[in-house]
Structures are given as C-alpha cells and as structure tokens.
Amino acid sequence: MxxxxxxxxxxxxxxxxxxxxxxxxxxxxxxxxxxxxxxxxxxxxxxxxxxxxxxxxxxxxxxxxxxxxxxxxxxxxxxxxxSFGVDERFEGNFLGSDAFFESAVSVDPEKKHSRELLRDGYESAKTLFIRDWIARKSKSKEKNLPDAEQATAIGAVHGHIQVIARAGSGKTETIANRAAFLQEHCGVAPDEMLMLAFNNKAAKEIEERLRKVLGHEKTPPSMTFHALAHRLVRPPQGLVTDQGENQSLSREFQNAVDDLMLDDKFKGRVRRLMLAHFKADWDIIIKGGYDLSQEEMLRLRRSLARESVRGEYVKSFGEKAIANFLFEHGIPYLYERNFWWSGHNYRPDFTIQAKNDGQSGIVIEYFGLQGDPDYDDQTARKRRFWRDKPEWVLLEFTPEYLSEDMKAFEARFRSELEDHGIKCERLSEEEIWRLAKQRAIDRFTQAMSGFVGRCRKQWIHPDQLAQKIATHHPISAIERWFLNVACRIYKAYLDRLAATNRNDFDGLMQRAVSCIANGQTNFARAGSEAIDLKALRYIFIDEYQDFSESFYRIVQAIRQINPRAELFCVGDDWQAINRFAGSDLRFFRNFEMYFEPFSKLYISTNYRSTSAIVEVGNQLMHGRGQAAVADTDRQGQVLIADREKFNPTVLEEQRFTRAALTPMLLRLASRALREGKNVLLLNRRKDLFVPDGGRKSIDQYLGIVKNFLPQASRDRIDISTAHGSKGRQADVVIVLDAYERSYPLIHPDWVFSRILGESMEEIEEENRSLFYVALTRAREELIMVTESTRASPFLREILARTQISDVDWINYPPLPSNTRWLVVKVSGSCKVNEQLKAEGHRFRGNTRSWD
Structure with a gap:
C-alpha cells in the first residue's frame, strides 16, 4: 500500500x-x-x-x-x-475605483475573460498600488510595507469590513495605515473618522501609531467606547468603579448588602445562602458586627480585646489603644508595614507616611515586654535603625503610659503627634461607623457585583431579571437562593446610585445611547474642534472580539442618525478573553447578521514569533478557524519544563526548601538573560504559593526571583498574569502554571450566571483562548512549566498533535552561589563511592556523580 x-x-x-x-x-x-x-x-x-x-x-x-x-x-x-484605466482611478479617485471597474467589466464587448479572473487581477493591482503609496508617503523611519493581506484590508473602503487578524499579524499597523490612506490619499477628513478601542492602552497605541504614520498631530480621534460615552454624557460626578485601589463599585454593593441586612427576613435569606456557599464571608460579617446598627457595631468593636475598631488583629491592648486613636481621629496609618533591614523583613507596629512615596513619616512602636534581656536588646537595635534614618521619626510607647487612665494616654499621644505636624480632630460617631463598615471586599460581594454587572452589560433590568428567574430552572437550591438575593441587591444598588446621582460604567453606556438617540451627537476633543457623530464616514473598531451588547447599541445609535457610517472591525476570536467584561462572540461569529453589506478578510501572517511557536498556537486552536502563518523560517524553541523530572542540586534544596519552581525558573531565566534576551513570566492567577514563603502576589514573587539574579539583568525580566499580557511580547516567555486547574480555571460561582447564558463549554473555550494568548507572547522561545500527571488538557491536546521536547537541564545549570557550599563530583572509585554513601552524600544517576 x-x-x-x-x-x-x-x-x-x-x-x-x-x-x-x-x-x-x-x-x-x-x-x-x-x-x-x-x-x-x-x-x-x-x-x-x-x-x-x-x-x-x-x-x-x-x-x-x-x-x-x-x-x-x-x-x-x-x-x-x-488597460481599463484603473491605475489612473487609483491615483485620482480611489474611492470610486471599485464602481468604475465593475462598470468597465460589465461592458467588455469581447467577454474573453471571466469576471472573477479579472476581479482577481483588479484586487492584485489595488494591493500593489497601496503598497507603493505607503512606501512613497510613509513619514515613519520604519518603512515596513504591508503584506498582501494587510494591503487588501487597507484598500477595502466600501461596506462594513470584518478583519480576522491573528496574533502578531500587525493589526494596529494596518488600522493606522488604513486611516492614513483614507486621510492623505482619499481626502477623508480626520473628523470624519473615529477609532474605538477596548481599553485605554489600545486607544493610546493606535493614536501614537497614527501620529508616526501621518507625521503630524492632525489625526482622527482615538478613544475607548467608555471615553466616547463619557464625553457625550459628561456626568457631574466621578463614576463608581473597581480600578486599582479604587474599589468604590464593590463598596457600594457591600454597603447595599449591609443596609438590607437590617431587615431580619432578608438577613435570614442571606444567612442561608452564605452558610451554604460563602461560609467564610458570613463568619466575617458576624464577628465584625457588620449586620448590626451603628451603636451596636461600635460597642462590639471597642469591646474586643485583640481587634481594633478598624477590624485588624493586634498583639496587645497597647497596640489596640494606639490603633483606635489613629482610626477615630481619621489619621491614615499602616499596621505592620514592611521595611527591609539587613536582608530581613522588619514590621514596626504603626507607620504614618508623610508622602505617597512612603519614604518618610512617623513610625510608632509599642514596646510591651520591657525587662526581658533579648527584647531589650532588640529594642535598642530598632532605636539605632531609626536613628540612622533622619527622614523618619520614631515615637515610643510602653505599658506604663497606659497605667494611667485612657484620657491621659490619649492626651499625651495627641501632644506628640501634633508636635510632629499631625492634626488630631476626633471624628463623629457616624463618621467612625462609616469607616469601620469598610471591610475587605469579600467573595460574596464580588459574586454579587459580578453578576449584576453582567446583567447591566446585557441591558437586563431588575424587573426583567425577576421575569427570567420566574421561568428559569436552577440546578440547585443554592442557585435559586443566589438569584433571588441578587435580584433584591441589584435593585438596592440602583437605588443607592440614584439617591446620590452617581453612575457606573454600564449606566454611563446606557445614558450615552439615549443621548445619541435624542440628537446629542457632538463631543469635545482636546485641542481641536468638536466632533459630530453625524459627520462620520468611517468607524474603526479595534479588538472586535471584545465587542459587547453595550458597544453594539452605541454603534447602532450612531448608524440610526448617520446611516452612511461604515465599520472596519479588526479582531481575533482566538484571543477572546473578556467575557467577564461583557464581551460576546456572537457579534464576531455572526458579523453578517448585524452589519450589511459586509466583507470578511484575514490577516494571518505572524511577524512576532518563530515558526515553532506559531505552530504550537495553531495546534492549540486546531479546527477553530484559519491558521496563522509564521513570517520567518527560523524554528525558535518550544520546551516543556516538567517539575516531576527536575532534580535540584543539594545547594538548590538548601536555598529553596521544598520549592521546585524557583530553582527551575532561575535556571531557565538566567540563561536567557545571559544571552541578552528579555524574559516575561506568565501566571494564570494574580498570586502563587511559595512553599517556604506562603502565598505571594506575582509582583512579590518577581522581587524574590530578582534578588537571586545579577543586578545588571534584573530590568530585563518581568511578570504578568496571562490576562494582563495581552498586547505584550518578549524574547522568552515562561508560562509558570500549565496545569489542569489553571487552564482551564473554572470558578465555583460560574453556575450563578447560567440564567445569563453562561455555559461550561464557553468558559473552557475562553480559557483555551487565554492559554493561546499566553503562548503567543513569545518571540523566540516558549517554555511551559507543568507536571506530566497534572498537565493542562490544552497542553495534552497540543502534545497529541505535535512533539515538544523536555528541557535538558544539563544546558540550564544552576545559578552560582555566593555561599561557602561546594559541590564536588566524584566518579570511578568504588571505595570512594562507598565512603560517600556512608557519609550521607547522594548519588545522581542522570549525571553519574555524587553531590
């Protein structure tokens, strides 16, 4: 055969x-x-x-x-x-060239050539013209000509266009070149175009690329959908949101829950739900008195022996007295903030920072064990430590200060603080209560705010949600309890926003749609004249895979008042990772159902990654659309670092107790850094567990890793979550957790969103896309850390379709140590071997040597 x-x-x-x-x-x-x-x-x-x-x-x-x-x-x-004269049309009237060509073909008297073949020739001629125009007109020093697919997309100037652009295919450059071509060659004014992006980073990147391509500041406006809505609505107050340290949205939900808990009937429903699914959160509410009235809560907090009014656990009554005074006088403080002292973490009791940079201020220590020799010695060393830091002031207190009555202690404490410029004015009981109510955002609140946020993004109002609940078939009593409680909290949340005349981003989007429908179509643009949505001819939408119901309604509102506006939507369904933010792939998958007439184009060539990395990405997304193509013949390297096959040296075991990841990572990263490459570490979660250090944020873990690396190379290694890596790239990418419980990561609260169309299949597909995003950040080398018995099912799928080698640790030696340890490798002598074994040394079969 x-x-x-x-x-x-x-x-x-x-x-x-x-x-x-x-x-x-x-x-x-x-x-x-x-x-x-x-x-x-x-x-x-x-x-x-x-x-x-x-x-x-x-x-x-x-x-x-x-x-x-x-x-x-x-x-x-x-x-x-x-011979039909299209070249002259391209030069003089590009926007009319398609109609001219169709007319010329339709009157061809000899009919010798099929129309499809002629159209192929026409599109080829158009592509060459665009490439030549960009080469002649480019204001950028980087004269990277668009490839054929990119040029086709740039030249598609009629109808609604969907461009499927794979990772590393130059979508931002294509968007910028198309806008520049329309503006400079086709005579489309900058204010007749609008560039819309999913986030601020993408919007800024498009704006910067436009300036580079055009060579001047007169560019089309580039902004996020939310920024457009903000400029149309012009809300009188700041928005309720969860961004960085600002957790005002979750606070509003938490306050809504606490207010509703004063109703005994509702409290009973919440208790039943939380004991069944959020027990840890319920314990916190009860212990902290968050379900009590103002007077009852403050009385409880002040009666607790080892807990401050703010809710933190302290080590002594003296610390509690200091913490309560600071809190009740509105003085911001940090409890046990970390300072670095001779290679160790030192955490003084209280820190009042003078500036936001945390480099100066007042440190307060409560020395409660005076008389113990070791403790007194440590106290003396702490005094010397602060004496050498003139930017910091040390205030000391001992138990004898508290032997007097509390009023005398507070008067003395107040005097010392005011002597150093700290204003001490006691807050009212209501102000103290409102501050004390602010606890850490718990999982229950996150689940509720997330669920309500998805309702808002789908434009489902509380009464509509109640109707859906009435016909929904929950799979458990817990799901039914959650939905009923969520419906009540949703309404209470909206009532709180209305009472304070505030809004969140979802409400802002809804109001923007109403503004456009009511004829409010002008919005201000910094440094130039106002933009009128009715004057738009072209709307560019970046990251179209993240398109949502709210985005669609804004676009439709614009098209209602301006039917001639045409869309140019660029995205990659393989990188759809923002369902939590309301993104809905139905707009991507069914483009033609929403926008007519339409054309679908592809940009498939990956200019970022070597061929091996591109192939791994294709195998991961096998059967899910047109594959990516590597621009280079360079193979690059894709490796698997299997923790179960890693054998640390004795020195590594001593330095990293029970922690295999760190020595593995240091070996992998140090080689790349020695070769002058930059390294990006990617983790599925925002934190990870270090056996000898507990749970650490990814930034804290990066700090640990950097401490072992040479100073000169530390700025070439970075870390991010897989989500946060979108839009980034590095020479070497190390995926830290290619495990079955990371990809996919299924949150236990997903079931509550079934009523909104959530399904396990969609969650797994989004996790697959997230894994794809992580893999395709690499330019030259990709390393996936896993364990063969716990590997991600996505990784197992890849391995079933293509071969990936394991890391050969001989090529990745340990970092040199500055300790006095010495590894001597001996072989060949039977007597020596017996002696080494008797002395407790270990034989390594893979290298035939003793450590």
Whole structure:
C-alpha cells in the first residue's frame, strides 16, 4: 500500500496545480507510517525509497514553480485590468475605483475573460498600488510595507469590513495605515473618522501609531467606547468603579448588602445562602458586627480585646489603644508595614507616611515586654535603625503610659503627634461607623457585583431579571437562593446610585445611547474642534472580539442618525478573553447578521514569533478557524519544563526548601538573560504559593526571583498574569502554571450566571483562548512549566498533535552561589563511592556523580 501511495504522489508531481494536495498526502503518509524507510527496505522497494527521499526536494521545486506561474498569470491579469484605466482611478479617485471597474467589466464587448479572473487581477493591482503609496508617503523611519493581506484590508473602503487578524499579524499597523490612506490619499477628513478601542492602552497605541504614520498631530480621534460615552454624557460626578485601589463599585454593593441586612427576613435569606456557599464571608460579617446598627457595631468593636475598631488583629491592648486613636481621629496609618533591614523583613507596629512615596513619616512602636534581656536588646537595635534614618521619626510607647487612665494616654499621644505636624480632630460617631463598615471586599460581594454587572452589560433590568428567574430552572437550591438575593441587591444598588446621582460604567453606556438617540451627537476633543457623530464616514473598531451588547447599541445609535457610517472591525476570536467584561462572540461569529453589506478578510501572517511557536498556537486552536502563518523560517524553541523530572542540586534544596519552581525558573531565566534576551513570566492567577514563603502576589514573587539574579539583568525580566499580557511580547516567555486547574480555571460561582447564558463549554473555550494568548507572547522561545500527571488538557491536546521536547537541564545549570557550599563530583572509585554513601552524600544517576 505504501509503495502505491508513493507512486501516486510521484505521478501527481507533473502538475504544479496539485502542490497543496500533494503536500497533504505526503504529510498524511508520514503520520500514518513513521517507520516508512525501514518498511521500504524490508519489502525491497528500493526505487520507491529513492522517490520517497526525493519528495521534499521536488515539493519545494513544485511550490516555486507554482508560485512563479501564479505571479506570471497575475501580472498578465494586472496588465489587462490596467488597460481599463484603473491605475489612473487609483491615483485620482480611489474611492470610486471599485464602481468604475465593475462598470468597465460589465461592458467588455469581447467577454474573453471571466469576471472573477479579472476581479482577481483588479484586487492584485489595488494591493500593489497601496503598497507603493505607503512606501512613497510613509513619514515613519520604519518603512515596513504591508503584506498582501494587510494591503487588501487597507484598500477595502466600501461596506462594513470584518478583519480576522491573528496574533502578531500587525493589526494596529494596518488600522493606522488604513486611516492614513483614507486621510492623505482619499481626502477623508480626520473628523470624519473615529477609532474605538477596548481599553485605554489600545486607544493610546493606535493614536501614537497614527501620529508616526501621518507625521503630524492632525489625526482622527482615538478613544475607548467608555471615553466616547463619557464625553457625550459628561456626568457631574466621578463614576463608581473597581480600578486599582479604587474599589468604590464593590463598596457600594457591600454597603447595599449591609443596609438590607437590617431587615431580619432578608438577613435570614442571606444567612442561608452564605452558610451554604460563602461560609467564610458570613463568619466575617458576624464577628465584625457588620449586620448590626451603628451603636451596636461600635460597642462590639471597642469591646474586643485583640481587634481594633478598624477590624485588624493586634498583639496587645497597647497596640489596640494606639490603633483606635489613629482610626477615630481619621489619621491614615499602616499596621505592620514592611521595611527591609539587613536582608530581613522588619514590621514596626504603626507607620504614618508623610508622602505617597512612603519614604518618610512617623513610625510608632509599642514596646510591651520591657525587662526581658533579648527584647531589650532588640529594642535598642530598632532605636539605632531609626536613628540612622533622619527622614523618619520614631515615637515610643510602653505599658506604663497606659497605667494611667485612657484620657491621659490619649492626651499625651495627641501632644506628640501634633508636635510632629499631625492634626488630631476626633471624628463623629457616624463618621467612625462609616469607616469601620469598610471591610475587605469579600467573595460574596464580588459574586454579587459580578453578576449584576453582567446583567447591566446585557441591558437586563431588575424587573426583567425577576421575569427570567420566574421561568428559569436552577440546578440547585443554592442557585435559586443566589438569584433571588441578587435580584433584591441589584435593585438596592440602583437605588443607592440614584439617591446620590452617581453612575457606573454600564449606566454611563446606557445614558450615552439615549443621548445619541435624542440628537446629542457632538463631543469635545482636546485641542481641536468638536466632533459630530453625524459627520462620520468611517468607524474603526479595534479588538472586535471584545465587542459587547453595550458597544453594539452605541454603534447602532450612531448608524440610526448617520446611516452612511461604515465599520472596519479588526479582531481575533482566538484571543477572546473578556467575557467577564461583557464581551460576546456572537457579534464576531455572526458579523453578517448585524452589519450589511459586509466583507470578511484575514490577516494571518505572524511577524512576532518563530515558526515553532506559531505552530504550537495553531495546534492549540486546531479546527477553530484559519491558521496563522509564521513570517520567518527560523524554528525558535518550544520546551516543556516538567517539575516531576527536575532534580535540584543539594545547594538548590538548601536555598529553596521544598520549592521546585524557583530553582527551575532561575535556571531557565538566567540563561536567557545571559544571552541578552528579555524574559516575561506568565501566571494564570494574580498570586502563587511559595512553599517556604506562603502565598505571594506575582509582583512579590518577581522581587524574590530578582534578588537571586545579577543586578545588571534584573530590568530585563518581568511578570504578568496571562490576562494582563495581552498586547505584550518578549524574547522568552515562561508560562509558570500549565496545569489542569489553571487552564482551564473554572470558578465555583460560574453556575450563578447560567440564567445569563453562561455555559461550561464557553468558559473552557475562553480559557483555551487565554492559554493561546499566553503562548503567543513569545518571540523566540516558549517554555511551559507543568507536571506530566497534572498537565493542562490544552497542553495534552497540543502534545497529541505535535512533539515538544523536555528541557535538558544539563544546558540550564544552576545559578552560582555566593555561599561557602561546594559541590564536588566524584566518579570511578568504588571505595570512594562507598565512603560517600556512608557519609550521607547522594548519588545522581542522570549525571553519574555524587553531590
């Protein structure tokens, strides 16, 4: 059978038109018969073996011949099309060239050529014109000409256009070049175009790229959908949001819950739900008195022996007295803030920072164990430590200060603080209560705010949610309890916003749609005249895979008052990772249902990553759309670092107790850094567990890693979550957690969103996309850390389709240590071996040596 298949392939090679099908047959044969050469030798197929070995060379020649013939045929078609006068149209009236060509083709008297062939020639001529125009007009020093797919997208100027742009394919450059082409060559004014992006980073990148391409500041406006809504609505107050340290949205939800808890009936419903699914959060509410009235809560807090009014656990009554005074006088403080002292963490009791940079201020220590020699010695060293830091003031207190009555202590404390410029004015009981109510955002609140946020993004109001609940079939009593409680909290949350005349981003989007529908179409643009949505001709939408119901309604509102506005939507469904923010792939998958007339184009060439990395990404997304193509022939490197196969040295075991990840990571990263490359570490979660250090944020963990690396290379290694890495790239990417419980990561609260259309299948697909984003950040080298028995199912799928080598740790030696430890490797002497074994040394079979 194999001999006949080879003969069939060989026979087809007489025609270059069969090049693609021949290559598929050859690859299929290799997969089915991995030992084909041995088989042919065993059956005496010498001629067939010779032909088999020459197939790759003939395929290469065939591909070149096919490419040459295609180029020659396309040249002929372009020459024919040029006879119609399209080149002059491209130069003088590009926007009218499509209509001119269709008219010319329709009146061709001889009908010698099929219309489709002529159209191919026309599109080829258009592509060449655009490439030539960009080469002539580019104001940027980086004259990277668009490829054929990019040029086709730039030249698509009629109808609504969807561009599917794979990772690293230059989508931002394409957007900028298209806008520049429309503005500079087609005469479209900057204020007749609008660039809309998913986030501020993307909007800023587009704006900067436009300036670089155009060479001046007169560019089309570039902003996020939310920024557009903000400029249309112009809300009188700041928005309720969860961004960085600002957690005002979650605070509003938490306050709404606490207010509703004063109703005993509702409190009972919340208690039932939280004990079943959020027990830890319920314990915090009860212990902290968050369900009590103002008077009851403050009385409880002040009666607790080892807990301050603010809610933190303290070590003594003296610390509690200091903490309560600071809190009740509105003085911001940090409890046990970390300072670095001779290689150790030092946490003084209280820190009042004078500036936001945390480099000066007042430190308060309560020395409660005076008389103990060791404690007194430590106290003396702390005094010397602060004496050497003139930017800091040390205030000391001891138990004898508290032997007097509390009023005397508070008077003395007040005097010392005011002597150092700290104003001490006691807050009212209501002000203290409102501050004390602010606890850490718990999982219950996050689940509620997330659920309500998704309702808002889908434009489902509380009464509509109640109707959906009435017909919904929950899979458990807990789901039913959650939905009923959420509906009540949703309404209370909206009531709180209305009472204070505030809004969140979702409400802002809804109001923006109303503004446009009511004829309010002008918005201000910094440094230039106002933009009128009714004057727009082209709307560019970046990261179209993140399009949402709210975005769609804003676009539709614009099209209602301005039907001539046409969309240019660029995105990648393989990188759809923002369902939590309301993104809905139905707009991407069914583009033609929402926007007519439409065209769908592809930008597939990856200019970022080497071919091995591109191939791994394709295998991960196998069967889910058109594959990416690597621009380079360089193979690059993709490796698996299996923790179960890693054998640390004795020194590594001593330095990193029970922690395999850190020594592995240091070996991998240090080699890349020595070679002058930059390294990006990616983790699924915002924190990770370090066996000898507990749970650390990813930034804290990066600090630990950097401490072991040479100072000169520390700025070339960074860390991010997989989500946060979108839009980033690095020479070497190390995925820290290619495990089954990271990719996919299924949150236990997902079931509560079933009523909103959530499903396990969609969650898993989004996790697949997130893994794809992580892998495709790498330019030259990709390393996935995993364990063979706990590998991510996505990684297992990749390995079923392609081969990936394990890290050879011989090529990744340990970091040199500055300790006095010495590793001596001995081999060859049986007596020496016996002695080493008796002394407790360990034999390593992989290197045939002793440590």
């Amino acid at each position: 194999t001999v006949r298949e080879i003969e069939a392939i060989w026979k087809k090679m007489d025609d270059c038109e069969h090049a693609d099908s021949i290559r598929d047959l050859y690859c299929d044969l290799l997969k089915r018969s991995p030992y084909i050469e041995e088989h042919l030798r065993s059956v005496g197929g010498r001629e067939a073996l010779s032909k088999f070995n020459r197939i790759p060379e003939r395929l290469q020649n065939l591909a070149e011949e096919c490419k040459h013939r295609k180029q020659q045929r396309m040249r002929q078609l372009r020459e024919l099309v040029a």
